Amino acid sequence: MSIALALSPLLAVGLGALLLMLVEAIGTKAGPVPGTFRDVRGLAVGAASTLFAGGAFAGCVWMYGVERIPGAASLAPWLILDPFTLFFDVLLCLGGAIAALLAGGYMPEHGLERGEFYALILFTTFGAMVLAAAGDALTLFLGLETMSIGAYAMTAFRRASARSAEGALKYFLLGSFAAAILLYGFALLYGATGHTDLAGIGSAARQAAGRSPLFILGAAFVLVGIVFKVSAVPFHAWTPDAYEGAPTPATAYMAVAVKAGAFAMLLRVLTLSLGSPAWTSWASGWPPVMATLALLTMTYANLVAGRQESVKRMLAYSSIAHAGYVLVGVTAMMRDPKQAVAGVLYYLVAYGVSTGGAFGALILCGSRGREAVSYEDIAGLGKRNPAVALAFSLFLVSLAGIPPMAGFFGKWLVFRAAIDAGLYKLTALAFLNSVVGAYYYLRVLVYMYMREPAAGAVTAAPMRSGFVVTALVVSAVLVLALGLTPTSYIDAAMSAAGVGASG
Amino acid sequence: MIPLEYYVALSALLFVIGGVGFLVRRNALVALMSIEVMLNAANLALVAFNRWRFEHVDARAYAGQDHTGQVFAFFVIAAEAAEVAVGLAIVLSLYRLRRTVRTDEADLLKN
Numbered sequence: 001m002s003i004a005l006a007l008s009p010l011l012a013v014g015l016g017a018l019l020l021m022l023v024e025a026i027g028t029k030a031g032p033v034p035g036t037f038r039d040v041r042g043l044a045v046g047a048a049s050t051l052f053a054g055g056a057f058a059g060c061v062w063m064y065g066v067e068r069i070p071g072a073a074s075l076a077p078w079l080i081l082d083p084f085t086l087f088f089d090v091l092l093c094l095g096g097a098i099a100a101l102l103a104g105g106y107m108p109e110h111g112l113e114r115g116e117f118y119a120l121i122l123f124t125t126f127g128a129m130v131l132a133a134a135g136d137a138l139t140l141f142l143g144l145e146t147m148s149i150g151a152y153a154m155t156a157f158r159r160a161s162a163r164s165a166e167g168a169l170k171y172f173l174l175g176s177f178a179a180a181i182l183l184y185g186f187a188l189l190y191g192a193t194g195h196t197d198l199a200g201i202g203s204a205a206r207q208a209a210g211r212s213p214l215f216i217l218g219a220a221f222v223l224v225g226i227v228f229k230v231s232a233v234p235f236h237a238w239t240p241d242a243y244e245g246a247p248t249p250a251t252a253y254m255a256v257a258v259k260a261g262a263f264a265m266l267l268r269v270l271t272l273s274l275g276s277p278a279w280t281s282w283a284s285g286w287p288p289v290m291a292t293l294a295l296l297t298m299t300y301a302n303l304v305a306g307r308q309e310s311v312k313r314m315l316a317y318s319s320i321a322h323a324g325y326v327l328v329g330v331t332a333m334m335r336d337p338k339q340a341v342a343g344v345l346y347y348l349v350a351y352g353v354s355t356g357g358a359f360g361a362l363i364l365c366g367s368r369g370r371e372a373v374s375y376e377d378i379a380g381l382g383k384r385n386p387a388v389a390l391a392f393s394l395f396l397v398s399l400a401g402i403p404p405m406a407g408f409f410g411k412w413l414v415f416r417a418a419i420d421a422g423l424y425k426l427t428a429l430a431f432l433n434s435v436v437g438a439y440y441y442l443r444v445l446v447y448m449y450m451r452e453p454a455a456g457a458v459t460a461a462p463m464r465s466g467f468v469v470t471a472l473v474v475s476a477v478l479v480l481a482l483g484l485t486p487t488s489y490i491d492a493a494m495s496a497a498g499v500g501a502s503g
Numbered sequence: 504m505i506p507l508e509y510y511v512a513l514s515a516l517l518f519v520i521g522g523v524g525f526l527v528r529r530n531a532l533v534a535l536m537s538i539e540v541m542l543n544a545a546n547l548a549l550v551a552f553n554r555w556r557f558e559h560v561d562a563r564a565y566a567g568q569d570h571t572g573q574v575f576a577f578f579v580i581a582a583e584a585a586e587v588a589v590g591l592a593i594v595l596s597l598y599r600l601r602r603t604v605r606t607d608e609a610d611l612l613k614n
Contacts, residue, residue: 138575145582149589156593165597166609172590173534173606177525179586180541183579184518187545187572191511191552196571241612 006072006081009058009089010129013096016050017122024115040115044104044467047118048097051125055093062086077135077197080268084341087496088132088264091349094478095256096125098356098471103249105465106363110371112247117157121253124150128261135272137186137196140265144182144229148175151258154250155242167245174228174238182225188218189273198272206276219274223286226269229262232327233297236320243316248371251312252359255319256352263326263348270330271337280334287334290327291426297324298433306440310373314440315358318399321437322351328423328430329414335421341497343413346490350406350482354398357475360468361392367463375447377460382449385462389448391472398479400441401434406482413490504558510551517544531594531604535587542583546576 004011024043062083066072072081079085100121107113127146134140152175156168190196192215193204209215224235231239243251270286279285298321305317326347332340365372365381365388372378382389398405411434418427453459482489521541525534553572598604 138571138578142578142582145586149585152589152593156596159596160600162597162600163611165593165600166611168593169531169597169606169609170612172593173525173531173538176535176538176586176590177541180521180538180545183542184545184548187514187548187552190549190572190575194552194556196575244612 002069003071003075006061006066006069007075007079008061009054009086009093010079010126010133012057013050013054013093013122013126013129016046016053017119017126020046020050020122021116021119024119040113040118041104041108041467043115043118044100044107047100047121048104050122051093051097051100054125054129055090055097058086058089058093062090077199078139079130079133080135081133083496083498084264084267085129085133087345087492088260089129091260091352092125092128092132092257094474095253095260095352095356096121098256098353098360098475099249099253101467101471101474102252102356102360102363103247104467105463105471106247106249106468109368109463109465110247111368112158114157117154117249120150120154120157124154124253125257128257128264131261132264132268134265134268135198137190137198137201140198140268141179141183141186143261144179144265147258147261148179148229151175151250151254154253155246157247157250158245161245163245164247165245167242170238171242178225178228178235180225181221181228185218185221185223185225188214188221190218192218198268201273202275205274205279210276210278219279219286222269222273223289226262226266227293230259230266230323230327231320232293232323233300233320236297236301239320240313240316243319244310244313248312248359248363251316252356255315255359256356259319259323260348260352263323263330263344266330267333267341267344270333271341275337282334285334287331290331291423294324294327294331295426295429297321297327298430298437299324302433302437302440305437306443308440309375311362311375311378311444312359312373314444315355315362318437318440319355321433322347322355322399325411325414325430325434326351328418328426331423331426332414332417332421336417338494338497339420340414340417342490342493343410343417345493345496346482346486347410347414349489349493350398350410350479353475353478353482354395354405354407357395357472357479358392358399360472360475361388361395363463364388364465364468364472365392365462366460370460372460375444376453378444379447379451379453379459381447381462388462391476392448393445394476394479396441396444398483400438402438404483406479406486409483409486409490413493507551507555510547510555514544514548514551517541517547529605529607531597531606534606535590535594539583539587542579546579549573549576549579 127143131143152172158164195201228235301317301321308314329344398407401407401411521537524537549572
C-alpha cells in the first residue's frame with residue numbers, strides 16, 4: 001500500500017491515460033466529418049486535470065518525505081523514488097498539462113478534433129516520468145521508448161499536412177537510430193560489468209572494468225544516444241524539422257517535457273554510472289566532451305536562430321540553444337555535482353515554463369486557416385491585440401535571460417556552477433552566446449511593437465480560447481514567481497539535486 | 504561451445520551493417536530495417552554476454568539465476584514492435600501525401 005503512495009504520481013498519470021482512452025473511445029460522438037468528433041474539449045480538461053493531479057501527488061509525496069515511506073526503496077534499482085524523481089514528476093506533469101490546455105484550444109480551432117492526442121500526451125508523460133525515475137538500463141530504455149513513440153505520433157498528428165508527416169519521419173528515424181545506439185551501448189556496458197543497473201555499472205566503473213575498451217565504447221554509445229535525445233549539435237538535425245512540422249501544442253510538449261525527460265536521463269547516467277573520479281576528471285572523462293557539445297550547441301543554434309523567417313522555427317532553434325546552456329551546467333557537474341545539478345533542475349523548470357508559454361502565445365496569435373508562423377504574421381500585434389503581445393513579450397524576455405524573469409536566474413545558477421567548477425572560458429562563451437541570443441528574441445518584440453503589417457497583407461488574426469489563456473496564465477505566473485521569489489525554488493532544486501547526485 | 508568472441512564479433516558486424524545501412528540508404532523502409540538490425544545486434548550481445556557470465560563469472564555467485572540479459576532482450580523485442588508500428592504508420596502517411604518513401608525527397612522543411 002505504501003508503495004502505491006510512493007508511486008502515486010506515476011499511477012495517477014498511467015491510470016488516467018487508460019481511463020481517458022476509454023472515455024475517448026466510448027464517450028465521444030462522431031462529428032459531421034468522418035474521423036472527427038463533435039467536441040473533445042472535455043478530454044482536454046480531463047488530460048490537464050489528470051496531469052495536475054499527478055503533479056500534486058508528486059508534490060504531496062515530496063512534502064511528506066519520500067524516504068519516510070516504507071517500501072519506496074524496494075523498487076530500486078528499477079525505479080528510484082527520490083526527490084530528484086519527484087522534482088521531475090512535477091516538471092513533466094506541468095509541461096504535459098500546459099500542452100494539454102494548449103491542445104484544448106488549438107485542436108478544435110484548426111480542425112484537428114481527434115481525442116487520441118490527449119491520451120498520447122498522458123502516455124508520453126508517463127514514459128518521461130518512468131525515464132526520470134529509471135535506475136536500470138531496462139526501465140530507462142522502456143521509459144525512453146514510451147516517451148519517444150508517443151512523441152513521434154504527436155508530431156505526425158496533422159495527417160493532412162505533408163510537413164507534419166515529414167517532420168515526424170525525420171524525428172522517428174533519427175530518434176530510433178539514437179535509441180538503437182543507446183541500447184547497444186548498454187549491451188556493451190552489460191558485457192563489461194555484468195550490470196544493467198546504473199549504480200552497479202557505476203561501482204564497476206570505479207574498478208579496473210571502468211577503463212576497459214568495452215566499457216569506454218559502451219559509455220560513448222550511451223552518451224551519443226542521450227545527446228541525440230537532448231538535441232545537442234551535431235545531433236540536432238531532427239529538432240527544427242520535427243518542431244516545425246508538429247502541431248504547436250505537440251511542439252510545446254516536446255520542447256518542455258521530452259527535453260526535460262532526456263536531461264533527467266543524462267543526469268542519472270552521468271551521476272550514477274559515470275560518476276567515478278576517473279570519469280569526471282577533465283583529462284580522462286566526459287567533461288571535455290560535454291563542454292564541446294555545449295559550446296557547439298549554443299553557438300550554432302544562436303547563429304542559425306537569428307536567420308529564421310518562421311517564429312516557430314526560431315523557437316525550435318532557441319530550444320536547441322537552451323539545451324546548450326543546460327549542457328554548460330552538466331559540464332559543471334565534474335566538480336560539485338550537487339550545485340550543478342540544482343542549477344540544471346532550476347534551469348529546466350525556468351526554460352520549460354518560458355518556452356511552453358512562448359509556444360502558447362504563438363498559438364494564440366493565429367486562428368483557423370491562418371496560423372501565425374512568420375514574423376509578418378505578428379507585425380503590429382502590440383496595437384491589434386496588446387494582451388497577447390504582452391504575454392508573448394514576457395516569455396521571450398524570460399527566454400532571453402533578462403532579469404527579473406525566471407530565465408535570468410536559471411542562467412545565473414548554471415553559469416555560477418560553471419565558474420565554481422573552474423570553467424571560466426566556457427562560462428564566458430556561454431555568456432556571450434546569451435547576449436547574441438537576446439537578439440532574435442528582441443526581434444520578435446520589435447515586430448510586435450514597432451512594425452506594421454504591409455498594406456493589404458493577410459495577417460493572422462488572434463484566436464480566442466479559454467484553454468490557451470489558462471495555459472498562458474499558469475506559465476506566466478510561474479515565470480514571474482520563479483523570477484521574483486527564486487529562493488524557495490532554488491531550495492527545492494537543491495534538495496532534489498542532493499539525492500540525485502548520491503544515488 | 505562457441506566462444507563469446509564469435510557472438511560479439513557477429514553482433515558488432517550486425518550493428519555496423521545496420522548503422523551504415525541507415526546512413527547510406529535513402530529509402531525510409533530500408534532505414535527502418537537497418538534500425539531493426541541494430542536493435543537485434545544489441546539483443547544478440549545482451550544474450551551472449553548473459554550466457555557467458557552464466558558459464559564463467561557468476562556461476563557461483565548467482566547459482567545460475569541471473570537472466571538479466573535474456574529478459575532484457577524480450578523487453579527490447581516488445582518495444583521494437585511498438586516502435587515499428589508507429590514508424591510504418593508515419594511512412595504510410597508520408598506516402599499518402601507525397602507518393603514517395605525516399606527521405607531525400609521529403610524536403611519541405613529546410614534551414
